[in-house]
Amino acid sequence: MEWQQIIGFYHVANLxxxxxxxxxxxxxxxxxxxQIKALEEELDCPLFERIGKRKLLLTPQGERFLAFSQAVLAQYDGLLEELNELKGLQKGRLKLAAPFTTLYHLLSDTLADxxxxxxxVELSLFDRSQHNVIDLVKNGEIDFGIALESMVxxxxxxxxxxxxEPVLLIPQGHPLGRVKRVSMRRIAQYPLILPPKSSEYTGRRRLEELFQKYNLNYRMIMESSNVELSSLYVEKGLGISFATIVTDLPLFKSRKLEYIPLHHYFEPxxxxxLIRKDKVFTSFKSGFLNILLGKSDIMKFSPPD
Incomplete structure (x- = not known):
């Protein structure tokens, strides 16, 4: 088995x-x-199942070899970083994945620092949905992921x-802005911009459950998976929307938007x-976490046992 065969298989399996x-x-x-044919002959089993001309699936043996190849490549990257560390070099690669809104609003200062x-250190950033972030961390393809705690x-x-915090996004001057404690019944009176109906967007399921609980009908004017897109159309007066936001962000200072807390319906x-439990930390990876979490001592963060 050759090194290039493992790398080639890994890329075919992922892509x-x-x-x-x-x-x-x-x-x-x-x-x-x-390369793959020679690898299959050496292992004496098929690694891929070819369905038609375009579809390529992993066999059970291929799934097992993918796990092996992921572990080997991750250990190789870790070895190079450890060797650099022993030589006194802060050199290596840090890979991070997060949803668009997190990358856009929350990480720019941390990354600059x-x-x-x-x-x-070579920095690689990936704009991914929360489910994809979790999969990338699990597979060892990235060092850190960022997602809602409830999904981990x-x-x-x-x-x-x-x-x-869960909030209702409304345009400035909207009638609901004058209501002290907004109810689902009042919300249902206006066109709504909602996340898609999908297992990936648990907020939509919770909203549906609330509307059903209070026996309310509602009118959805738009489905949007991106809070930036939703907020743009809220600002334009198309409808009102739901979001979970860091409330001290400057998002609303420069926008014609207001938000109404919904903590009487949803928990914060x-x-x-997110980190794999077997993750090996170099000093620059610990350093990234310390910068992100606001630690003053660069080595203050220590990885979990």
């Missing part, structure tokens, strides 16, 4: 495409195909970062940093 994987590994498709403090599975380590949430 579900020989063509895309060939581009990612800077090899020809025929060379990559021959990190780059200044660790200029030789038990097999991942989570560190609380920021409190977020927390944004957390």
């Amino acid at each position: 579900r495409s020989f063509t895309k994987a060939a581009g990612a590994t800077f090899r020809t498709q025929s060379a990559l195909t021959q 990190f780059i200044k403090q660790f200029p030789h 599975p038990q097999d991942l380590q989570k560190i609380r970062w920021k409190k977020v 949430e927390y944004i957390s940093v």
